[in-house]
Amino acid sequence: MGKEELNIGEISKPRFEFRSFGQNFDQAHFRMSRLSVPVPEKVWERHSDEIYIMSRSNDNNNTKIRDGKMDIKTYVQTVNGLEQWNPLMKGEFPMPAEVLKNEVFPAFMVEMPALTKDTYTYEEFIRMVNDHPDLAAVKVHKQRFGYMVNNTICEYGIVLINGARLVTINSESTETEDILKTISDLGVEGVENINYLQAIKRVVGMIDKPMAN
Numbered sequence: 076m077g078k079e080e081l082n083i084g085e086i087s088k089p090r091f092e093f094r095s096f097g098q099n100f101d102q103a104h105f106r107m108s109r110l111s112v113p114v115p116e117k118v119w120e121r122h123s124d125e126i127y128i129m130s131r132s133n134d135n136n137n138t139k140i141r142d143g144k145m146d147i148k149t150y151v152q153t154v155n156g157l158e159q160w161n162p163l164m165k166g167e168f169p170m171p172a173e174v175l176k177n178e179v180f181p182a183f184m185v186e187m188p189a190l191t192k193d194t195y196t197y198e199e200f201i202r203m204v205n206d207h208p209d210l211a212a213v214k215v216h217k218q219r220f221g222y223m224v225n226n227t228i229c230e231y232g233i234v235l236i237n238g239a240r241l242v243t244i245n246s247e248s249t250e251t252e253d254i255l256k257t258i259s260d261l262g263v264e265g266v267e268n269i270n271y272l273q274a275i276k277r278v279v280g281m282i283d284k285p286m287a288n
Contacts (some may be wrong), residue, residue, distance in 0.1 A: 136150070218233040
């Protein structure tokens with residue numbers, strides 16, 4: 076069976092991903108831009124403002140909110156140092172209390188707050204998060220530049236995490252060998268694979284570890 080041909084912005088079967096965060100990936104970005112095949116104009120440069128919900132007791136479920144919609148992905152496995160994540164839940168506000176009770180807060184792996192209403196607005200949900208001792212709502216602004224190298228979807232990004240500036244690079248594909256070749260071609264072999272959950276926790280102090288550089 077042949078490899079799946081990936082297209083930026085289209086849904087495929089679950090992908091594996093290499094991503095890292097640091098202060099400088101200029102050389103890797105330069106090589107990424109030179110090695111990339113042409114990509115659609117819509118992914119040349121994208122901006123977004125998102126809220127990530129951090130939980131002190133959870134590193135397996137990645138929860139973000141953008142444009143009033145919640146997206147939770149769950150960690151599946153690591154193969155050859157590359158992580159695979161699958162969708163766990165999608166929802167939007169106002170959100171039924173039953174969804175918060177049965178899907179959202181269990182993903183955080185924390186004590187359930189008292190739910191006294193049938194539905195909750197985004198603002199009410201964020202207040203619950205901010206009032207919880209083991210949760211934090213973190214503001215993330217992304218400026219992303221899209222590429223395609225070795226049939227892997229790549230990006231270089233400038234990321235503000237509660238105002239702290241980092242840069243990120245990534246390569247994702249359904250084929251791990253294509254990602255590993257891209258890592259080699261970009262000159263980032265040996266660079267730590269750091270997902271968004273880990274990066275944000277390091278910035279806000281939930282994890283005491285440095286970035287890749």
